Amino acid sequence: MESKLLDSVNTIQTPEGVDIHLRIAGVWPRSVAWMVDLIIRGLMYALLAIIAGVLGKFGSGLMLIGFFFMEWFYPVLFEVFNKGMTPGKKFLNIQVLNSDGTPVGWSPSMLRNILRTVDFLPFFYGLGFASMLLNDKFQRLGDLAANTIVVYVNNSTGISSIPEQAAVKPAYELNLKEQQSIIRYAERSQQLSDERMQELAEILNSLDIPEHRMTKNKLLGIANGLLGRK
Amino acid sequence: MKQSEFEKKYDSFWSELENMLLADDKSTLNKRLQINDSIRLKKQHSQVAAADENFPENYRLLCHHLSLSRSRHYSPLLVERLEKLVINAHQIFYKRKTHMLVAVLIYFTSGFSQSVRKEWRWVLLSSVLFFGTFFGMLVTLQYYPDMVYTVISGEQLAQMESMYDPSQDKIGRDRNSGSDFEMFGFYIFNNTGIGLRTFASGLVFGIGSLLTLVFNGLTIGGVAGYLTYIGYSSTFWPFVSGHSAMELTAIVLSGAAGFKLGFSIISPGRKSRIRSLIDSAREAVYMMYGVAIMFIIAAFIEAYWSSMTDIPSVVKYTVGIINWVVLIAYFMLLGRQRAIR
Numbered sequence A: 001m002e003s004k005l006l007d008s009v010n011t012i013q014t015p016e017g018v019d020i021h022l023r024i025a026g027v028w029p030r031s032v033a034w035m036v037d038l039i040i041r042g043l044m045y046a047l048l049a050i051i052a053g054v055l056g057k058f059g060s061g062l063m064l065i066g067f068f069f070m071e072w073f074y075p076v077l078f079e080v081f082n083k084g085m086t087p088g089k090k091f092l093n094i095q096v097l098n099s100d101g102t103p104v105g106w107s108p109s110m111l112r113n114i115l116r117t118v119d120f121l122p123f124f125y126g127l128g129f130a131s132m133l134l135n136d137k138f139q140r141l142g143d144l145a146a147n148t149i150v151v152y153v154n155n156s157t158g159i160s161s162i163p164e165q166a167a168v169k170p171a172y173e174l175n176l177k178e179q180q181s182i183i184r185y186a187e188r189s190q191q192l193s194d195e196r197m198q199e200l201a202e203i204l205n206s207l208d209i210p211e212h213r214m215t216k217n218k219l220l221g222i223a224n225g226l227l228g229r230k
Numbered sequence B: 001m002k003q004s005e006f007e008k009k010y011d012s013f014w015s016e017l018e019n020m021l022l023a024d025d026k027s028t029l030n031k032r033l034q035i036n037d038s039i040r041l042k043k044q045h046s047q048v049a050a051a052d053e054n055f056p057e058n059y060r061l062l063c064h065h066l067s068l069s070r071s072r073h074y075s076p077l078l079v080e081r082l083e084k085l086v087i088n089a090h091q092i093f094y095k096r097k098t099h100m101l102v103a104v105l106i107y108f109t110s111g112f113s114q115s116v117r118k119e120w121r122w123v124l125l126s127s128v129l130f131f132g133t134f135f136g137m138l139v140t141l142q143y144y145p146d147m148v149y150t151v152i153s154g155e156q157l158a159q160m161e162s163m164y165d166p167s168q169d170k171i172g173r174d175r176n177s178g179s180d181f182e183m184f185g186f187y188i189f190n191n192t193g194i195g196l197r198t199f200a201s202g203l204v205f206g207i208g209s210l211l212t213l214v215f216n217g218l219t220i221g222g223v224a225g226y227l228t229y230i231g232y233s234s235t236f237w238p239f240v241s242g243h244s245a246m247e248l249t250a251i252v253l254s255g256a257a258g259f260k261l262g263f264s265i266i267s268p269g270r271k272s273r274i275r276s277l278i279d280s281a282r283e284a285v286y287m288m289y290g291v292a293i294m295f296i297i298a299a300f301i302e303a304y305w306s307s308m309t310d311i312p313s314v315v316k317y318t319v320g321i322i323n324w325v326v327l328i329a330y331f332m333l334l335g336r337q338r339a340i341r
Helices: A027-081 A087-092 A106-114 A116-120 A126-134 A141-146 A176-190 A194-207 A216-226 B003-021 B026-035 B038-042 B045-051 B055-071 B076-093 B100-118 B120-143 B145-150 B154-163 B180-201 B207-229 B233-266 B273-306 B313-333
Strands: A009-013 A019-023 A094-098 A148-152
Touching (some): A027 A106, A087 A094, A106 A141, A116 A141, A194 A216, B100 B120, B120 B145, B154 B207, B207 B233, B233 B273
Antiparallel strands (some): A094 A148
């Protein structure tokens, strides 16, 4: 029996019958994204105010209309037209989606942003914070009502980075988990230093398999063999 | 099939899809620009994908590949690459395609009024609360004028008094406040904001909407009652008659939409509470589109029509009454023939 790990991955089955995994973004990245947006909005408010100052009374009317749209529609426009990402969210690499993994449209986006008012209660996102901690998808009240989630954008390049090497036959038949660990190990060879790779490989020596001093190259060779390279 | 064979066989297919789907990744895009024909890449990539007649077929094949590579336990990186592709394709494939203009047209010729009629219970409750407190305060003040200080501070009252002083050249405004357009901006910012908050605060079991409606009913009734009592009727009532229909109805509807939200949690019926909330919220926000527009129309009338002082009161009252009749007819009659969406 494999024990179930505590994880923020959310699995959604598409109508085609495949599972896609979405990693839910938690309180911290969302707060930072919010702050980035706040700064951007602050700058835009300032810019509006400056323009308004030049234009006089007509300008201050324009400014108030601008404030209204910034307050209520700044997130909505970005979420609808920019793949669920306000500039702050883009910066943090997170996006808003419907909870079935499809992009948000007008209604869900409007809802979650109008209901922000309630999430903000009683002060500084008190209710929203409580709500996010109390459910497994980190949804604030606006997300719950609009049926939306905030997830990390999958940014893997997906191009296999396992260095080509002559295949090595392992000492005995490896089971599935072992195979996968070795392949994962090999895939990380670009990110880790040679020394660290060597160090990790040597952990296997504690298994005490006769005639097999494990080295980095040997493990990479096994990985190549598992992938079916010659 | 070993992984490397599988990859060799389909790599060009996946790259092709990646070209179409992952447009936002500028650096990889530029690399691919050189390989692919440039005409296609000039367009928005998601549009290209959606317009491609083979896209549904390719998408299903891609899903198949993802399933295969999972069940054959291919390397996590390959699975991740395919999954990223599937997620992107999924989002394009299931994007709702609607014609904005048609949707807006349908909304204002039938959808909006239908949704208001459908929620008549909440509209009724909201009306009773708002107009009940409004008229209650208005009538009470004619007999006990001091009651006004229970809802409005003396300072605010003095300001109101000067705004509607018959000797003013611009009615309904501060002596030193600005142009029509400036006021238009202010009314949009202030009133529409209040409406949206009235709606949102309904989520807290309807309490927020209730409080806002009663509070607004009392203060607006208080101002109206007090100004009538001190004899400013000739300036106050002609001023507010024009935009009253749009603005007061919009407040009532905001409250109604808020009640719908709150009640969906209190009494979900046979649904789970969260499902009930999601369903009701969708209908409620649908109604709020129209309400927001009503606030903006009201702001326009208030800024440009209501403030005109050289128009006889009779005309102002007539216009006000016509607005009420048209608005009520709009909600009673429009969209009865068309099936509810």
